[in-house]
Amino acid sequence: MPLVTPTLGEIPQLLEAQLRALIAAPAGATLLALGLLLLALTALRVAIGLLGFVYSYWLRPERNLKRYGGWAVVTGATDGIGKAYCEQLARKGLNVVLISRTESKLQDCAAELRERYGVEARVCSADLSKATPETFAKIGAALEGLEVGILVNNAGVSYDHPEYLGEVDDQAVYDMVAVNALVPAMLSKMVLPGMRERGRGVIINVGSGAATIIPTSPLLSVYAGTKAFVDCFSRSLDAEYAPLGVRVQNQAPLFVATKMSKIRRARLDAPTPDAWAAAAVRQIGRESSFTPYWFHGLQRVFVRLAPDWLINRQVMGIHQGLRSRYYRRLAKQQAEAAVAAAGEAAEGAAEGEGEDAAAGGTKRELRRRK
Ligand SMILES: NC(=O)c1ccc[n+]([C@@H]2O[C@H](COP(=O)([O-])OP(=O)(O)OC[C@H]3O[C@@H](n4cnc5c(N)ncnc54)[C@H](OP(=O)(O)O)[C@@H]3O)[C@@H](O)[C@H]2O)c1
Numbered sequence: 487m488p489l490v491t492p493t494l495g496e497i498p499q500l501l502e503a504q505l506r507a508l509i510a511a512p513a514g515a516t517l518l519a520l521g522l523l524l525l526a527l528t529a530l531r532v533a534i535g536l537l538g539f540v541y542s543y544w545l546r547p548e549r550n551l552k553r554y555g556g557w558a559v560v561t562g563a564t565d566g567i568g569k570a571y572c573e574q575l576a577r578k579g580l581n582v583v584l585i586s587r588t589e590s591k592l593q594d595c596a597a598e599l600r601e602r603y604g605v606e607a608r609v610c611s612a613d614l615s616k617a618t619p620e621t622f623a624k625i626g627a628a629l630e631g632l633e634v635g636i637l638v639n640n641a642g643v644s645y646d647h648p649e650y651l652g653e654v655d656d657q658a659v660y661d662m663v664a665v666n667a668l669v670p671a672m673l674s675k676m677v678l679p680g681m682r683e684r685g686r687g688v689i690i691n692v693g694s695g696a697a698t699i700i701p702t703s704p705l706l707s708v709y710a711g712t713k714a715f716v717d718c719f720s721r722s723l724d725a726e727y728a729p730l731g732v733r734v735q736n737q738a739p740l741f742v743a744t745k746m747s748k749i750r751r752a753r754l755d756a757p758t759p760d761a762w763a764a765a766a767v768r769q770i771g772r773e774s775s776f777t778p779y780w781f782h783g784l785q786r787v788f789v790r791l792a793p794d795w796l797i798n799r800q801v802m803g804i805h806q807g808l809r810s811r812y813y814r815r816l817a818k819q820q821a822e823a824a825v826a827a828a829g830e831a832a833e834g835a836a837e838g839e840g841e842d843a844a845a846g847g848t849k850r851e852l853r854r855r856k
Contacts, residue, residue: 539787542772543780549771551578554686555635559583559677561614561669562641564591566744567692570763571638572599572607578767580636581606583628587613614641614669615661622672633684634677636770639670639716640692644746647812648705648805659708666712671719678732685731688770689723691716695740698775699786701794705805713738717775724774736775737766740782754781 492500508514551558558575562568563584572582576599584592584599589611596607610628612621643665645658670691681687694713696703703710720736727734741756743749752758757765757779766778777783789797 535787539783542769542776543765543783546772548768551575551580551636551767551770553635554688554771555633555681555684557581557583557629557632557634558636558638559585559629559634559673560638560640561585561673564588564595566746567739567742567759567763567766568638568640569595570759571640571766573603573760574763574767575636575638576603576605576607579603579605581608581632583608583610583632583634585610585612585614585625585628586641587611614665615643617664617669617672622676625673626676629676634680635686636688636690637673637677638690638692639673640690641669642666642692642694642713642746644709645706648809650705651707654708662708662712666709667715667719670716674723674734678727681732682727682730687732689720689732689734690766690770691720691734691736692766693717693720693736693738693775695738695777695782695786698736698738699740699777699782699789700797700801701789702798702801703805704798704802705809721774728774733771734774735770735772737769737778738775738782739777739779740785742779755785757781 509518558572558580560568560572560575560582563572563582564586568586572584572595576582582596582599582605584596584607586592589609592609592611596609599605599607608628610625612625614621643658643661645654645662674689674691677687677689681689693716694710696706696710697713698717700710717736717738720734724734739762741747741749742759742762743752743756744759747756749756752761762779765780769776769778777786
């Protein structure tokens with residue numbers, strides 16, 4: 487029998503007839519019922535997810551932070567997210583111990599907190615990338631006798647620019663592993679016995695969307711790896727200590743407008759450190775791994791929906807672009823430096839010739855005078 491191709495106008499009737507035939511058959515009706523059930527369940531899941539999103543970001547009440555203890559300790563406290571975190575905690579009436587490298591910046595930030603919020607503020611300068619047992623002993627001494635209710639392991643270091651691991655400076659690898667992974671583990675270890683004894687406390691580890699949200703972060707592999715440690719460490723430690731009254735959380739931002747991200751102007755997907763820290767403080771005592779800023783949360787939902795290969799390709803493309811831009815800028819700077827050096831050399835040579843000529847002239851004048 488020859489095949490008859492339906493015209494465009496006949497297609498809806500044909501589909502309808504086939505659907506009717508399907509429903510009429512018992513297996514077809516069951517299939518359709520299952521399909522509708524699946525659709526209803528999916529719609530319910532989406533609705534619950536949406537309500538959960540709105541509740542977590544805007545509706546659920548904040549914890550009373552002072553009930554964890556009178557003091558908070560913040561690392562990387564003099565800039566960006568850490569500084570903003572200190573302000574948010576001081577605003578809630580907590581005394582703060584600030585830890586960073588630069589003593590003068592620490593003193594300025596502490597003075598500002600005392601003046602603006604009337605809280606106590608102490609400082610402890612330490613280069614966490616060179617953390618040794620002595621460094622931890624120094625920090626331990628600074629915390630002696632304080633009821634530390636909140637520890638914010640915020641200090642973190644990243645790549646200067648996205649790069650293939652083979653090309654990354656050795657020291658940068660040591661620094662990232664030390665500051666991002668070793669130090670949070672050691673400082674947590676330091677404050678946990680006191681928190682456990684009191685049966686209350688919170689440890690916040692500032693992670694990164696590079697590990698918690700995005701499936702892979704090529705060209706930032708060591709940074710993302712250390713932040714994956716932060717995520718798993720936080721969730722594991724939370725499971726370990728939550729039954730004892732101590733909570734541990736990974737709070738993971740995507741972009742925030744700070745020196746590290748090199749984003750100067752805040753935008754919807756890269757809030758100011760203040761906006762991010764205000765959102766983060768609202769989530770203290772909640773999920774063991776969370777994205778506190780709502781727009782990052784939305785980005786997380788979309789990343790989860792998209793296939794990994796697509797996200798990975800996008801991220802690799804962005805990082806490749808940033809790397810190329812870095813090398814273009816470097817080449818331009820080197821070319822400018824070479825031109826400037828050549829100019830200086832030419833000037834020097836001309837000055838030298840001038841000096842020689844002047845010396846010759848002086849000699850001639852002396853001979854003439856004689
Ligand atoms: N900004 C983002 O887009 C972004 C995104 C995801 C995750 N994060 C995470 O958020 C955290 C804070 O980042 P940020 O952007 O606020 O950084 P930032 O603006 O560069 O500030 C870094 C802070 O850490 C201190 N610090 C740096 N190296 C240190 C060291 N070796 N020892 C002690 N203190 C040191 C700095 O003060 P001194 O220089 O005086 O020591 C400064 O107070 C990091 O863990 C980072 O991985 C940031």
